[in-house]
Amino acid sequence: MLQKLNLENILFLDIETVPEYRYYKELDEETRLLWDEKSKYLRKDESPEDFYRKAGIWSEFGKIICISVGYFIIAAEGRKFTTRSFKGDEKQLINSLFRFLETNFSKPQHLLCAHNGKEFDFPYIARRALINDLALPAKLDLFGKKPWEVSHLDTLDLWKFGDYKHYTSLKLLTHVLGIPSPKEDIDGTMVREVYYEKQELDRIVNYCERDVVAIAQVILKFRQEPLLNPSEITTTK
Known part of the structure; x- marks a missing residue:
């Protein structure tokens, strides 16, 4: 099935999120009381305040700071994979x-x-x-749609092969498949600190774009096609 898909019809996507407020x-x-109630089943011995870093x-207590996408362009002279990111103000980046x-x-x-992604x-x-207060595009509005009408691919879902109790991180999946790791600089546990404490949004954007490339590489691996090399990857602003 994957081999029959046109790679140019797939938009690869990753988001980075942080707590909506710094403290x-x-x-x-x-909101504080609602957070205390929502988080208590995961907090164990941590206080609601200490656990707020997570x-x-x-989505009710966090916000999106970056969405990166990537897509293939395939021509007679070869293929290219282009990444692009939307960052900054949440409403503006989602609207973009x-x-x-x-x-x-x-x-x-x-x-x-x-x-x-699912x-x-x-x-x-x-x-x-x-x-x-933004209207959903058709690709994200799932109300009334049958499962086969939902235009979503999920590399975790594909890797499960029907084993719904199984979770595999992108970092682990790329490792076992022999794909270069996207976690060269930071990983998901560091995003809040890099955003709020170090205020290095561009560093997070770079990390997010590497994840997008890694997701595309996983699909190529599933299709048993050659992985992207650095010369095939470009970034547009």
């Missing part, structure tokens, strides 16, 4: 992504592809869009 004490009283994993989708990847044959990236973007 727990910045939350209003009602709030970015929940939606405009890009509408212009370039809105047709029935187009697919969105992410690692754990459980994280796609619903997170949709929820934060609604929180920011």
